[in-house]
Amino acid sequence: MDAIPASNPGISPPVKLRLANVTKTFDSATQKVAALQAVNLEIREGEYVVLFGPSGCGKSTLLNLIAGFETPSAGDILLEGDPVSGPGNDRLMMFQEHALFPWLNVIENVVYGLKWEPAYRFRFRARRQKALELLKMVHLEEFARSSVHELSGGMKQRVALARALAPDPQVLLIDEPFPALDALVRARLYVELQDILVRTRKTIVSVTHDPREAACLGDRVVVLTGRPGRIKAEVKVQLARPRDINDPQVAEYALRINAHLESAHEEKPGTTA
């Protein structure tokens, strides 16, 4: 069970991201829709937290709030104690689609992530070198000069990952990792992603509606229920990394995670599954 040798259970790492009473309501022409209600969450440095829930539970809204694409109606989002404002590469978001820029080739896309970093200002050589290192990490260095349209779906997502890691974000936000890929490519990317995050010790928040993916990737899985979005439960996944998505132990955790969702529906007989 306790198979994570890197973390010392005696001393827990400092809190990286703190959500305090985060509430979000959307005003439409006819009504107010409460997307999130008083969400409290602490995410520690180096932790991988998965926000899990059905569609419409507000998990993507939560990610958008952290990224700064939207502002909370009430409550605070603090990154190392400072409130966040607007999007920025300290809380870098990876999207469902790869979102690579087609006017740049593969390495230029990765370099783009470094372009606005003060440490890399006017250091064109250093940018390229760092980008090449990142491409090596995702095993795509021989495609550095390829155009984006020449890559397969899985390769594009790996380049997107390299680009997202380039500015060394404090928190990496992933909106549904690798949704549009076939099962085999996904299984391999899950392993690769874990491999990279063990090496870089990144703080990651991702969003999914797939319990297996949640169990495979998360140190901690936060189960959300919808309308308004609230935290229903938390599950700590104590399995060694890298985990295989098809591992029976992962499947067992997935069942436990999903069970929280089902009990949530039973409590509220009005809602439909």
Place this chain on the structure above:
Amino acid sequence: MKKNPERLHKYYVLGFYLLLLGSWQLLFSLNLLHDYLFPAPFDVAKRLVELGDEGLLWPSIKATLERMVIGFSISAGIGLAIGLLMGMSRIINGCLKSLFLGLQTLPTAAWAPISLLLFGLSDRGIAFVIIMSSVAAISIATADGIQHIPPIYLRAARTLGTPVYAMPSHVILPAALPRIVTGIKLGWTLGWHGAVSAELIKSSVGLGFLLYMGRELNDASQVIAIMVLTILIGLLLDRFCFGLIERRIRIRWGLEPAKR
């Protein structure tokens, strides 16, 4: 083994033009049409060669193309700048779009008289006509391209830390490039119309001037020859210069599959 329908299609098109040319010549060979009414293709070709020998053709083509390069460069610069403003501000777009759509209904030749009044018989006047003919199309296409940028690129750029001042040059214009190039291609065609129309009225060298001269001399062969030449040059630039650039960009942006 299987026949490529695209290939076959090309032969049909080629055959169509040969048929067109053949029946034109046939009308004269059968004495159904007389050459004092309308020139035969052979006469047109002969006149074209003569014009070349007389040293009138190359300076004219050069003059028209030079005017186009100057006028069109200015037009593209202005059009991109206005289009960028239109694309980024809904208010500016609302004000200018109706004006530009209105201006676009004006035939390009209609700019020639006012240019004559403003600039007299100078090349600046021809540049003016080229700019006025094409700038609206380029502005509208640029604005349209910006408004149709997939939002994901803008979101990605912002989360990657792109400062606001760098957005136009690093993200907005490149992301809108496919539609901008289409607009520039259309603008070039309209500018080409404008250039030849203006030369018709106010120049001493150029393709338009040769057209005017042909009419003055009652030389139908020359008029037709220059018309055909104007079409060919326009088509060549459209297809092989702008067309190829446009296609390459569309493939690279993933809007069109690469063939072969």
